[in-house]
Amino acid sequence: MTQQPAPSRIHIAWIKYEEVKIPVVLCPTCGVRRRLLACFRLWYGWDITCLTCGERWADGQMAERPFSRGWRQESVAAAREIWKRWKSAGGKAL
Numbered sequence: 689m690t691q692q693p694a695p696s697r698i699h700i701a702w703i704k705y706e707e708v709k710i711p712v713v714l715c716p717t718c719g720v721r722r723r724l725l726a727c728f729r730l731w732y733g734w735d736i737t738c739l740t741c742g743e744r745w746a747d748g749q750m751a752e753r754p755f756s757r758g759w760r761q762e763s764v765a766a767a768r769e770i771w772k773r774w775k776s777a778g779g780k781a782l
């Protein structure tokens with residue numbers, strides 16, 4: 689029996705963002721100024737993810753925390769992937 693590679697736990701849905709930026713602002717969870725990934729979608733508003741603690745806010749409300757181990761690291765990895773794709777697309781809408 690061959691061993692299968694562990695499935696990736698990072699799930700990224702490719703959503704069309706109108707704007708993506710990384711401001712340095714106060715993260716309420718960290719309690720200090722941090723780099724946050726801010727993505728804007730029409731009709732949905734801003735989706736913000738702290739690049740340090742992985743906490744998310746959607747349109748001003750704190751998003752529900754997943755009930756799984758390592759969700760903070762996965763959230764940060766997903767946010768970094770969105771930023772990488774945004775930069776590789778030349779800052780155009782994803």
Ligand SMILES: [Zn+2]
Nearest residue numbers: 715718738741
């Ligand atoms: Zn934070």
